[in-house]
Amino acid sequence: MKIDRTRAMWPQIAAAITQRIKDGTYPPGSKIPSVVQIAAEFEVVNSTAQRAMEAVRAEGLTRAEKGMGTFVLTPEERESS
Template sequence: MEIDRTRAMWPQIAAVVIQRIKDGTYPPGSKVPSIVEIAAEFGVVNSTAQRAMEAVRAEELTRSEKGMGTFVLTEKERGGA
């Protein structure tokens, strides 16, 4: 996905991360890149990356563990069988 720098960045970054979760780039149970790593990848400040990851979390696709990182939810964690 091409990032359009004339529009707000955080929703675009969130969309990329969500797509990576859905297409299996970040499979269930895997750790997603840190805020710092996402900020570096997209050339944005940490607060923009943080806002993007909050949007991903709001979609109930990830969980954060203090001191460990952010992980993609498994089907079981999402309420699946």
């Protein structure tokens, strides 16, 4: 995905990650790329990637496990949230 640098970047990145979750690129229970990897992919600073990841987590699509990474919630986990 190409980022439109004339608009805020973190919402575009959050939308791309959300789309990947919805289309199965990142299936339920899978670990998604780290903030550093996302930042490198989209050519942004880590704080922009972190903000995008936080937005996806706020949507109830992922969970972060300290020291382990960020994982896509399963349907069961989403229901219990």
